[in-house]
Amino acid sequence: GAGVSQTPSNKVTEKGKYVELRCDPISGHTALYWYRQSLGQGPEFLIYFQGTGAADDSGLPNDRFFAVRPEGSVSTLKIQRTERGDSAVYLCASSLGNTGPVETQYFGPGTRLLVL
Amino acid sequence: GQQVMQIPQYQHVQEGEDFTTYCNSSTTLSNIQWYKQRPGGHPVFLIQLVKSGEVKKQKRLTFQFGEAKKNSSLHITATQTTDVGTYFCAGPPGGSYIPTFGRGTSLIVHP
Numbered sequence: 001g002a003g004v005s006q007t008p009s010n011k012v013t014e015k016g017k018y019v020e021l022r023c024d025p026i027s028g029h030t031a032l033y034w035y036r037q038s039l040g041q042g043p044e045f046l047i048y049f050q051g052t053g054a055a056d057d058s059g060l061p062n063d064r065f066f067a068v069r070p071e072g073s074v075s076t077l078k079i080q081r082t083e084r085g086d087s088a089v090y091l092c093a094s095s096l097g098n099t100g101p102v103e104t105q106y107f108g109p110g111t112r113l114l115v116l
Numbered sequence: 117g118q119q120v121m122q123i124p125q126y127q128h129v130q131e132g133e134d135f136t137t138y139c140n141s142s143t144t145l146s147n148i149q150w151y152k153q154r155p156g157g158h159p160v161f162l163i164q165l166v167k168s169g170e171v172k173k174q175k176r177l178t179f180q181f182g183e184a185k186k187n188s189s190l191h192i193t194a195t196q197t198t199d200v201g202t203y204f205c206a207g208p209p210g211g212s213y214i215p216t217f218g219r220g221t222s223l224i225v226h227p
Contacts, residue, residue, distance in 0.1 A: 033211070035217075042218050042220050056214055105149075110158050
């Protein structure tokens, strides 16, 4: 595809529910990142995939958050027992993944999650 | 952990005035990246600086990376209303693939 896509664009859920957010990276990009952005803040790193494996999940706030990328392309961020504090825009970004730390990240439009 | 600070948080300018935002990291960075986010949009990559003391220009935008690779600045000459948005710096500490983003500087340009 032309760019990173994310679905849904908006998600409203109730406290305690489970949600899944999907990211489809740029074709050929092996690196994929999930970020969370709250109002007035910069993107906050959650997890980084290189291929199918989570190379760094140090940003996940707690064990309610989990992400997978089973075939090295599409990724799903899963949030269990959602809390009101999880409300934010969840951004996905991808990069080539083969040129070291000096890489351009391409962001998707984000999923705006609202937990009531 | 690493902290990246940006000042100012907000900047109002009249169209045609210059604008500068500053980025400071608590640790040495392997590189610094700048992004622009329009209201309601997502971050869009602007540029990346890698070398100590590096200066790069994109039309009216000038980016600098400090000698110690711990600070950076973005300067816009003669702002236009299309420059409106939030400008973020982001940099991974040495050896890391994970950039830490600053809180951003929101630029408001009054016509």
